[in-house]
Amino acid sequence: MMKHLSEKTRKFVEIATDEQRIKHIKEFRWIGYSDAIKILKKMDDLLDYPKSSRMPNLLLVGDSNNGKTVLLNQFHKRHQAYVEEDENGFSKVKNPVLYIQAPPEPDEKRFYNIIFEKLYAPYKTSEKIEQRQLRLIHLLKEMETKVLVIDEIHHVLAGTLAKQRLFLNVLKYLSNELQIPLICAGTRDAFNAIQTDAQLSNRFEPKVLPRWTNDKELKRLLISFENILPLKKESNLIENSITNKILAMSDGLIGEISKIIELSAILAIESKVEMITTNILNSIDYTSPDKRKKFIL
Numbered sequence: 001m002m003k004h005l006s007e008k009t010r011k012f013v014e015i016a017t018d019e020q021r022i023k024h025i026k027e028f029r030w031i032g033y034s035d036a037i038k039i040l041k042k043m044d045d046l047l048d049y050p051k052s053s054r055m056p057n058l059l060l061v062g063d064s065n066n067g068k069t070v071l072l073n074q075f076h077k078r079h080q081a082y083v084e085e086d087e088n089g090f091s092k093v094k095n096p097v098l099y100i101q102a103p104p105e106p107d108e109k110r111f112y113n114i115i116f117e118k119l120y121a122p123y124k125t126s127e128k129i130e131q132r133q134l135r136l137i138h139l140l141k142e143m144e145t146k147v148l149v150i151d152e153i154h155h156v157l158a159g160t161l162a163k164q165r166l167f168l169n170v171l172k173y174l175s176n177e178l179q180i181p182l183i184c185a186g187t188r189d190a191f192n193a194i195q196t197d198a199q200l201s202n203r204f205e206p207k208v209l210p211r212w213t214n215d216k217e218l219k220r221l222l223i224s225f226e227n228i229l230p231l232k233k234e235s236n237l238i239e240n241s242i243t244n245k246i247l248a249m250s251d252g253l254i255g256e257i258s259k260i261i262e263l264s265a266i267l268a269i270e271s272k273v274e275m276i277t278t279n280i281l282n283s284i285d286y287t288s289p290d291k292r293k294k295f296i297l
């Protein structure tokens, strides 16, 4: 019975009400697809990289809604801050992985403030940039931060070449002074901006999260989804016509794939069909990304 489900999901389906199942579907569940696992491993390697004057950095590149932030969060979650007592009995916060989102525009002061806020460290608006930098570096050293994660890096690498240059220098400075790897995520624009700086492009290894295509990896992803979807019947999402349909609707973005599957699973419960079919996929209230774009125009 219900062989398409993981044991945990099967047990849940046996006892849960429809409402409970629907609520469960809406909750985020991380799926470790191959690229994600590989990149996480790479990030873990960086965490223990010996200090040197040439630290390796990583740039996660991908289209919007294709899993960058989820991946960074997953890495962050695995290395959470903790409290340690020193020899005098004082507790100190250690923060091995610091995650921030770059400010929406290339504003250096705001960039530092975001980090201070993340660390609950006060700052004065009157404080000079150089002073801020120094204090920040000191703080990160104290917390034994081993990796600085900067999401949405394209925001600060936007604008005129001069503005881009300014932030490329900020990144270089932080990386050199702290001697810790930077893990950044952003769109292709970020990648292009970094390419304009020989030193940085040497030190940033790009890792691309490509759009999904109909191959083994996608089938594996769909199997993983099916395993954890609390539906009583097997949908067989890897049947080619269903796979292709989901792929076409989603534009190959994992965020859309998961949204389509979520809406379909809910409809499958509400309609008592209990499996995702082509008919269900056609009936969900969902606008695919390319249609959304046309709508705006």
Ligand SMILES: Nc1ncnc2c1ncn2[C@@H]1O[C@H](COP(=O)(O)OP(=O)(O)OP(=O)(O)O)[C@@H](O)[C@H]1O
Binding pocket: 029, 030, 031, 032, 033, 036, 062, 063, 064, 065, 066, 067, 068, 069, 070, 071, 254, 255, 256, 258, 259
């Ligand atoms: N490993 C995963 N397991 C399950 N769902 C995932 C996974 N990765 C991504 N998703 C789904 O895709 C959605 C979009 O992912 P995410 O927010 O990481 O995109 P992004 O690349 O950061 O986009 P943006 O550039 O717009 O910030 C998530 O909200 C989640 O629903």
Ligand SMILES: [Mg+2]
Binding pocket: 068, 069, 070, 151
């Ligand atoms: Mg994101």
